[in-house]
Amino acid sequence: MSSDVFKRFTNDDGKFKETLTIDVQGLLSLYEAAHLRVHGEEILEEALTFTVTHLESMGPKLGNSLKAQVSEALSQPIHTNLPRFLARKNICMYENIESRNDLLLKFAKLDFNILQKVFQRELRELTILVECYFGAVGLHFEPQQSRARIMTGKILSILNIVDDTFDAYATFDELVLFTNAIERSCDISAMESVSHNLRPIYQVLIEFLNELEDELKKEGKSDRIYYAKVEMKKWIKSYFKEAEWLNACYFPKCEEYMENAITSIAVKLIATISLICLEELIISKETLEWVTSDSSILRASSILSRLKDDIMGHHFEQQRTHIPSFFECYMKEHGVSKQEAYVEVQKIMENAWKDINTELVCPSQVPMFALEQAINPTRLTLSFQVNDFMNTKGGFKDSLLVAG
Known part of the structure; x- marks a missing residue:
């Protein structure tokens, strides 16, 4: 649909009508729609400026229910948020609306509680990976996606361990051997070439890949493991590039930094693991090739995650020996x-x-469920830091909702 449909809300001079501010819900809808804009849609750029200005100014004057909706929307719009985590907040806000549909509210609570029980059963299998499981729930919240949740929770945990290993614990010489072993075979047979200090993490990586392959074999899809190994090697190689920069005291240019960083942020690795673990879906070879390619949506998603990660972490990281963030570059x-x-x-x-929006709204050979795997890791990064989310109201650890 053309963005010209929004011209009905503008005056002859192209400015949005001030009378729109009377309808707060309508203003919120226009604000949310503006976040689906693509390049060149100036009317939606104007809509975003118009709605943000008025929603911010009217916020303190609104009743509690509307004030909560406006505050939540301005904090993070729906399109950039994780559906399941947003649902928990929306249920609480919807409950306070006088014109609510009580039957719809009851079903929403029942749906939330049923899934909450599913998550709790799975969490018993991942008790040592509790924090990372919250991220996995954000990426895969549908009840039939149990395998994807469990395997994604494990790879998120591995990502954190490897990140700390490269950043703080291993020597450069140890990382040379570790990276060579991954690039050469990505197999347990290369264990002997890895230094003793890094053999435990190398073994964890290989055992994860073996477990993933065994799971896929049950459905006759073991060939998918190839794509996971391809992205695993790329990811480790990008980490080693950062280690080389640090070892040589090299200060990269912005373009050079980002070219490597969009791989080291691991969005493509997570998207690949997520995609190949999805059950009951026919995934073509073309789609699997796409997830390991340099598509614009995967690239844009990686850029967003990397920059958000730099915003949140560059102050801490620069207090110790670390490569410069994008800010410093x-x-x-x-x-x-x-x-x-x-x-x-x-x-x-x-x-x-x-x-990202351009890829989502334009006809594509890539199915929507695959595109979702590309942007959900970024929504996760933008929505919260896992450690903080665990202790916030509306998080996974909240008690069940009372449906009735």
Whole structure:
């Protein structure tokens, strides 16, 4: 649908009508729609500015129910959020609306509680990976996606361990041997070539791949493991590139940093694992080839995750020996302040969302469930940091909702 449909809400001068501010719910809908804009849709750029300005100014004057909806929307719009985590908050807000449909509310609570019980059963299998399971639930919340949740929870845990290993615990010489073993065979037979200190994590990586292959064999889909190994090798190689920079005290240019960082952020690896683990779906070879390619949606999703991760973590990381974040690279290359670098990062992130939206709304040979695997890791990064989310209201650890 053309964005021209929104012209009905504008005056002759192209500005949005002030009378729209009377309808707060309508203003919220226009705000949410603006986040689906693609490049060149100026009317939706205007809509975003218009709605944000008015929603922010009217927020303090609204009743509690509407104020909560507006505050939540301004904090993170629906399109960039994780559906299941957003549902928990929306149920609580909808409950306070006088015009609510009580039957719909009851079913929403029952649906939430049934899934909550499914998650709790699975969590018993992953008691040592509790924190990472919250992320897995965000990526795969449908009840039939149990295998994808469990395997994704495990790979998220492995990502954290490997990240710490490369960043803080291993020597450069140990990382050389570790990376060579992964690139050469990605198999337990290469264990002897890995230093003793890193053999435990190498074994964890290989055992994960073997477990994944065994699971896929049950359905005659063991050939899918090839794509997981391809992305695993790319990811480890990108980590080693960062280790080389750190070892040589090298300060990369922005473009060089981002080219490597969009792999090291592991969005493609997570998307690949997620996709090949989906049950009861026919996934073509073309789709599997796509997830390991350099598609624009995967690239944009990786850029968003990397920059958000840098925003959240670059202060802490620069307090210890670490490669520069995008902020440091941009400040040095362009001779600007941290605030100016932050403004540039926000622009890059906005354009990345437009790239994602373009892929989502245009006809594609890639099925929607595959495109979802590309953007859900980014929604996860944008929505919360797992450690913080565990202790927030509305998180997975909340008690069950009372349906009635």
